Amino acid sequence: MLEVVEVSKKYGNKLAVDRISFTVGSGEVVGFLGTNGAGKSTTMNMITGYLSCSEGKITVDGHDILTDPEKVKKQIGYLPEIPPLYQDLTVWESLCFTYDLKKVKLNKKEHLNEICELVQITDVKNKLVHNLSKGYKQRVGLANALIGNPPLLILDEPTVGLDPKQIIEIRKLIHELAKTRTVILSSHILQEIEAVCDRIIIINQGKIVADDTPIKLIETQQMEKCITLQAQGKPTQIVSLLKTIPNVEDVTYKMTTQQDVYEYYLETKGVDVRATLSFVLVQNHIPLLELRSNQPTLEDVFMKYTTKSYDAYTLDEEEGGEEDVCDL
Numbered sequence: 001m002l003e004v005v006e007v008s009k010k011y012g013n014k015l016a017v018d019r020i021s022f023t024v025g026s027g028e029v030v031g032f033l034g035t036n037g038a039g040k041s042t043t044m045n046m047i048t049g050y051l052s053c054s055e056g057k058i059t060v061d062g063h064d065i066l067t068d069p070e071k072v073k074k075q076i077g078y079l080p081e082i083p084p085l086y087q088d089l090t091v092w093e094s095l096c097f098t099y100d101l102k103k104v105k106l107n108k109k110e111h112l113n114e115i116c117e118l119v120q121i122t123d124v125k126n127k128l129v130h131n132l133s134k135g136y137k138q139r140v141g142l143a144n145a146l147i148g149n150p151p152l153l154i155l156d157e158p159t160v161g162l163d164p165k166q167i168i169e170i171r172k173l174i175h176e177l178a179k180t181r182t183v184i185l186s187s188h189i190l191q192e193i194e195a196v197c198d199r200i201i202i203i204n205q206g207k208i209v210a211d212d213t214p215i216k217l218i219e220t221q222q223m224e225k226c227i228t229l230q231a232q233g234k235p236t237q238i239v240s241l242l243k244t245i246p247n248v249e250d251v252t253y254k255m256t257t258q259q260d261v262y263e264y265y266l267e268t269k270g271v272d273v274r275a276t277l278s279f280v281l282v283q284n285h286i287p288l289l290e291l292r293s294n295q296p297t298l299e300d301v302f303m304k305y306t307t308k309s310y311d312a313y314t315l316d317e318e319e320g321g322e323e324d325v326c327d328l
């Protein structure tokens with residue numbers, strides 16, 4: 001569906017996106033994850049043709065965004081971070097306006113009514129955009145993106161600025177849309193990406209640093225294994241014992257609500273020491289009340305990939321120039 005090959009973007013001397021390559025197949029829901037300024041919006045803007053690439057090639061369904069922009073744009077529904085809506089139009093007028101601009105051939109009334117039902121804005125069709133809540137404005141933005149039934153949806157931070165209830169509703173909606181479309185969703189909210197996407201691309205300092213399913217990203221982490229346990233007895237004695245276990249690097253503890261029971265956190269050198277540990281405690285007549293291995297989370301993965309120095313990618317940040325973004 002989408003092919004991004006060795007794509008870079010420079011703003012003046014600032015390299016915002018650095019030779020990224022990835023493909024997205026039909027029906028995939030891909031999360032584009034990165035910290036602020038990582039290059040997510042720039043990449044999305046290049047895919048949609050709003051920005052040109054400094055280098056590289058982007059094709060959608062075999063059509064090159066540079067040489068065949070109209071064909072590519074027909075394939076894409078784009079929801080920018082701030083949906084560009086005319087505030088003085090009613091919701092229906094706004095949809096009709098986009099329909100006309102996109103030169104859609106489908107039955108207008110039928111098509112727009114279907115979209116209103118899908119994104120649940122039928123009840124506000126006759127309201128002015130200006131008077132809508134942020135959540136509803138986001139839905140109208142999404143409705144606009146859906147006009148013409150594009151098979152590829154690109155959603156840039158679709159829940160930013162929404163309240164928790166609106167966030168849940170928009171996520172449900174994205175789930176629904178993803179059943180019949182390819183979706184690329186950018187966010188720096190991990191729960192969002194985890195809740196909606198079946199594949200994650202992490203971009204850091206303009207480079208792709210990870211690309212896999214959430215489960216595999218977590219599994220393939222060679223992170224230090226952390227173990228939590230609860231044991232009854234004097235913490236000084238227990239800590240000394242735990243530190244004698246091979247491959248245990250560090251031990252910390254805190255009180256629990258039960259008298260004489262403490263919770264201990266063990267950092268190990270990536271080795272599962274649970275069996276040895278239980279054995280050592282039993283041998284020393286220390287009751288072991290709880291023992292669990294803490295699995296790394298997506299947050300751990302994200303932190304690992306995004307906490308490198310910023311020096312590597314900035315050619316000359318001070319001299320990096322602003323650029324007019326609209327190319328087409």
Ligand SMILES: Nc1ncnc2c1ncn2[C@@H]1O[C@H](COP(=O)(O)OP(=O)(O)OP(=O)(O)O)[C@@H](O)[C@H]1O
Nearest residue numbers: 011016034035036037038039040041042321322323
């Ligand atoms: N028009 C521009 N001129 C100069 N630099 C820019 C321009 N637009 C973006 N940048 C810079 O390019 C880098 C990537 O920006 P981009 O907006 O793509 O990041 P992002 O991952 O979308 O961040 P955010 O989550 O904050 O929206 C940033 O360092 C940003 O300051």
